[in-house]
Amino acid sequence: MGLRDMFSNYVYRQMEKRGLNEDIHSHSIRFGGRYADDGNILESSDVYELLQDISNQMMLAECVVEDRDGNEIRNDPALKVLKNPNNYLTGSEFIKLMTNTYMIQGQVFPLLNKDQLHIATNIHTELDEQLVEHFKTGVGGTRIPSSMIRHIKNMGTNHLKGVGLLELGRNTLEGVMSAEKVLTDKYTKGGFLAFLLKLDAHINPQNGAQSKLINAILDQLESIDESRTVKLIPLGKGYSIDTMKSPIEDEKLLAYLNIYKKDLGKFLGINVDTYTALIKSDLEKAMMYLHNKATKPMMKNFGEHLTLLFFGPDSDKRIKFKINILDFVPYSTKTNIGYNIVRTGITSPDNVAEMLGFEKQNTPETQAIYLSNDLTKIGDKKATDDSLKGGDDNDKEEGG
Structure with a gap:
């Protein structure tokens, strides 16, 4: 020695x-490494931001119940449960929790107990000889009736189990979290x-x-x-x-993080470079990109499972998630949309279009509309029908 x-x-x-x-x-x-689990995975700021963007879109979506013809049923009891699922979560919190669990673990188990909706944890599943799925709790192996619970999976190649960020990107995620911890510890302690x-x-x-x-x-x-x-x-x-x-070289660690942090987005279904560039140039396109790549498939999957959970396989009713993409566009864009609608309404009568320099439509409707009657009812078909019939005496006096 x-x-x-x-x-x-x-x-x-x-x-x-x-x-x-x-x-x-x-x-x-x-230097101690980090083992990623669903308890600490959100400690990585970039992962947290991506999960937030996707789950926020889901949280802002509206749950609706439709009949077989696509008409909304506004007083269905299922809507009341979805808005107030239980005593400890609001409807928005429930959807956000369900979404984050689904993305991180690859599967989530919503459980309907009478008029309360919960996220079940530590659930084990198995298929019997008749290919019927059975559910057991991890503690004591208590069976849960299949009519009370759904197994929502982020499908990979296994029909029994979904795959999430924790499994798909575990190696990358643990490397990123360890690198972040080393840098944080270094500067917290003033350098090693x-x-x-x-x-x-x-x-x-x-x-x-x-x-x-x-x-x-x-x-x-x-x-x-x-x-x-x-x-x-x-x-x-x-x-x-x-x-x-100090053996910790910031430049090398930062270069590592710049490369591998972006890979985490791919496990969530988006390209981080594309998404970041769109956010800088056009927020609406960025939100549509996120919606089409990540949120929309999730909305469809959640809707199908919640439909079966609330109504069973034989019902004509369907639960769907509907999102207003205008929630994600700047106020100036909404103003322009409103301006274009109003401008179109104002120029609908041919006499006004000609006065303002727009091309006349030369249709019986645009030629017959009484200006005083339709400025307050733009887009109301009955107003057009009334004007074609001549309207009432007051309208004739005002328009004549």
Whole structure:
């Protein structure tokens, strides 16, 4: 065993006594890795932002019940449950929780218990010989009737289990989270400042004076807790102290994160570069991109499962998620849309179109509309029908 190895082992034993053996061992500094699970996965800011964008779209969608002809049933009891699923979650919170669980774990289990809706956890599933799915709780193996619960899966190639970010991107995710932790810890602690004590003399564990000197030097070094602290450490012949450079190289870690953080978006169904570029140039296109790539398929899957959960397989009623994409466009865009609608309404009568310099439509309706009758009823077909019939006496007087 060489002198350096002997000294390293000796220093390690001394540091172990001080409870610092997690930092120094066998010539190297060890940094703890991160194991991604559904409890800490949101600690990565980029992952959190992507999940938020998708689950917020789902949360802003409206649940509706339709009959077989596509007509909305506004007083269906299922709507009341979806808006107030239980005593601890609102309807929006429930959808957001269900969406995040679905994306992270790859599957989620909504459970309907009379007039309350819950997200079941620790559920085990199996198919019997008749290919009927059975559900058991992890604790005690209690069976749950299949009519009370649905198994919503983010489909991969396994018909029994969905795949989510935690499984698809586990290696990438753990690498990203570990790199983030190393950088965060480094700057939280003011940089990993370390010192190397060099000895030219032979290390003798039985040498009490030598051990006392080494302990004194280590005590002095450990007490340096901030950059403004200055320590004067007198050393005897054969002893020297060198500052060790931090093994954490920011540039390399940041380059790693810049590459692999983007890969996480692919496991959620979007290209981060494309999405980021669209957000900078056109928010509406960015939201439509996110909607079509990630949210829309999820809305369809959730709607089908909730339909079966509430109404069963033989009902003509359907639960659907409907989203107003105008929720995601700037106010100026909404203003332009409103302006165009109003402008179209104003120029509908041919006489007004001609006066304002627009081309006349030359239809019986546009030629017969009474201006005083239709300015307050743009788009109302009955107004046009009334005007074609001549309207009532008051309208004739006003229009004539």
